[in-house]
Amino acid sequence: MTVPKMHRLRPDALAGLKIVDFTIVMSGPMCTRMLADAGADVIKIEPPDGDVVRQRPPHRGGISTYYASMNCGKRSVVLDLQTPQGRELARELAAQADVVVENFRPGVMKRLGLDYESLSAENPRLVYASISGFGQSGPRAQTPAYAPVIHAASGYEAAYSEYQKGGTRPANNGIFIADVLGAGNAFSAIMLALYERERSGKGQLIDVSLMDCVLGMLIYEMQAAQFPPDSPRQVYEPVRSRDGYVMVAAVTQKNLDVLFDVIGYPQGKTDPRFATVATKEANWSALLELIERWTLERSGAECEAILMQAGVPCSRYRTVAEAMADPQVATRGTMARLGEGEASFLVANAPYQLSATPTSARPRLAALGEHGREVLDEMLGLSPQRFEELRAQGVFGKATP
Numbered sequence: 001m002t003v004p005k006m007h008r009l010r011p012d013a014l015a016g017l018k019i020v021d022f023t024i025v026m027s028g029p030m031c032t033r034m035l036a037d038a039g040a041d042v043i044k045i046e047p048p049d050g051d052v053v054r055q056r057p058p059h060r061g062g063i064s065t066y067y068a069s070m071n072c073g074k075r076s077v078v079l080d081l082q083t084p085q086g087r088e089l090a091r092e093l094a095a096q097a098d099v100v101v102e103n104f105r106p107g108v109m110k111r112l113g114l115d116y117e118s119l120s121a122e123n124p125r126l127v128y129a130s131i132s133g134f135g136q137s138g139p140r141a142q143t144p145a146y147a148p149v150i151h152a153a154s155g156y157e158a159a160y161s162e163y164q165k166g167g168t169r170p171a172n173n174g175i176f177i178a179d180v181l182g183a184g185n186a187f188s189a190i191m192l193a194l195y196e197r198e199r200s201g202k203g204q205l206i207d208v209s210l211m212d213c214v215l216g217m218l219i220y221e222m223q224a225a226q227f228p229p230d231s232p233r234q235v236y237e238p239v240r241s242r243d244g245y246v247m248v249a250a251v252t253q254k255n256l257d258v259l260f261d262v263i264g265y266p267q268g269k270t271d272p273r274f275a276t277v278a279t280k281e282a283n284w285s286a287l288l289e290l291i292e293r294w295t296l297e298r299s300g301a302e303c304e305a306i307l308m309q310a311g312v313p314c315s316r317y318r319t320v321a322e323a324m325a326d327p328q329v330a331t332r333g334t335m336a337r338l339g340e341g342e343a344s345f346l347v348a349n350a351p352y353q354l355s356a357t358p359t360s361a362r363p364r365l366a367a368l369g370e371h372g373r374e375v376l377d378e379m380l381g382l383s384p385q386r387f388e389e390l391r392a393q394g395v396f397g398k399a400t401p
Contacts, residue, residue: 012039013357017194018379019043020090020097021074022114024051026147026176027131027210028103029070030183035099035190036073037350037359043097043375044074045090047081048397050368061343063365069347072338073362077376078369078396081112085395089376094119094126096379099190103131103182106141116205126203127193129186135209147176147210154178154214159221163235181213234281238317239292241300248291248303249313256280259312263294336361372396 017040021032029044029051036042044051053067077093079086091114094100100119102109109115109130116128130136133145151157156177157170164171189206197203215222220233238245250256260268268274268290273283280287295303300316307314324346329335332353335346338361350359376382382390390396 010356013354013359014038014040017041017098018096019099019101020093021045022090022100022102022104022109023131024103025053026070026179027182027186028101029053030180031129031131031186031190032101033070033073033361034183034187034350034359036362038357039359040099042074043093043371043379044071044076044366045079045081045093046076046368048078048394050078054368060345061339063339065345065347068338068345068365071366072347073364074366075364075371075375076366076369077372080395080397081114083393083395085390085393087112087114089380089382089390089395090114091119091122092380093375095123097123097126098194099127099129101129101131101186101190105144106130106132106136120203120205124202125197127190127197127206128203129190129193129206129208131182131186131208132210134211136207140211145210147178148173150178150210150214154211154218155221155225156214156218159218163233165235177217178210178214181217182208182210185213231281234284237288239288239295241295241303241316242298244300245317246295246300246303247315247317248295248307251313255312258310259291259307262307262310262312263291265290333360338363338365369396 014035017035019032019035019040019042021028021042021044023029023032023044032042032044051067051071053070054064056064056066058065079090081087081090090112094114100114100116102114110118116126116130119128120126132141133150134140134143145153151173152170157173161167161170186206186208189208193204193206224233236247236249238247248259250259256274257269260266272279273286274280298306304314304316323329324335334349334351336349337344337346339345347361349361352359373384373387376387377384
């Protein structure tokens with residue numbers, strides 16, 4: 001990312017903030033990585049065996065790049081929260097923190113004595129974010145849930161299947177939309193709470209529900225559920241090219257008029273089938289057929305180049321690898337390279353850019369428990385002797401140096 005030199009002297013937006021991170025898997029770790037990207041000191045508390053994603057492929061240079069992409073820039077401390085000493089150290093760290101983030105099932109942190117009520121009694125300025133499948137209250141609060149379950153429970157999968165116009169089985173799922181939405185919403189809520197804390201001097205509890213996040217994304221679908229439309233909604237469908245598929249989204253009338261000229265059907269501008277939004281939607285299949293006659297004679301890349309040059313939104317269907325190699329991605333600094341040499345890999349930066357306080361993935365890739373001694377000395381003044389005593393008792397597992 002290219003940033004004017006005068007801006008590089010300004011501190012990170014979240015410099016000086018301390019985050020104690022009790023999260024695992026995806027929604028929580030992605031949220032806290034966003035905080036780390038902005039300069040916060042994120043201290044990830046892990047069990048002796050580590051976050052389960054540490055073991056998941058793909059691996060590069062002996063580490064899980066999947067795990068690293070969600071946890072780069074953080075410091076790692078191992079604490080066995082099943083021990084009284086581990087819980088006490090966690091409470092002491094939270095007493096020094098600005099923000100605590102956790103994404104366990106509701107009730108887990110309370111049983112550990114690490115819930116908001118317990119921690120805020122000692123640290124009234126604490127902002128405490130809880131991310132869970134169904135939220136902290138309600139009849140389903142205690143229900144275990146991961147992103148695919150939320151996709152099914154929220155109606156997202158059913159709505160998505162309806163748009164496919166065929167088939168009775170919901171689509172398989174491997175992209176965890178609920179987790180990504182939960183991370184982004186939790187990050188936003190933390191920023192609101194920190195801003196409000198500057199006025200009130202007090203922290204507060206944030207309750208993020210993945211179910212609420214996905215429902216909030218289904219903007220049209222929720223309205224259609226209440227007031228069923230007389231006809232099916234217009235759906236943007238792929239059309240075939242000579243070597244694959246392309247998406248053409250002539251949304252406005254101006255887009256459509258230009259499209260008719262490009263595909264050699266200028267009479268489409270006066271064709272009564274496409275004269276109004278209602279008639280266009282009623283004759284949507286006929287319109288797609290006209291477009292496809294033109295796209296079938298060209299490669300996807302050619303279709304994209306011609307239509308985009310004319311001002312008609314269009315893209316060929318690409319793989320993730322092809323998208324990552326797009327010059328637009330390189331120009332914007334969308335990706336950051338972590339690791340060294342042949343063991344390096346790319347991760348996505350935050351999808352926003354600030355002109356004066358840029359955010360980016362930090363290069364730190366912490367080994368499990370790597371910063372235990374450092375953090376506990378720095379924040380709690382734990383002596384080397386006491387550290388060794390606690391290590392002997394198994395509070396840090398076997399991973400901490």
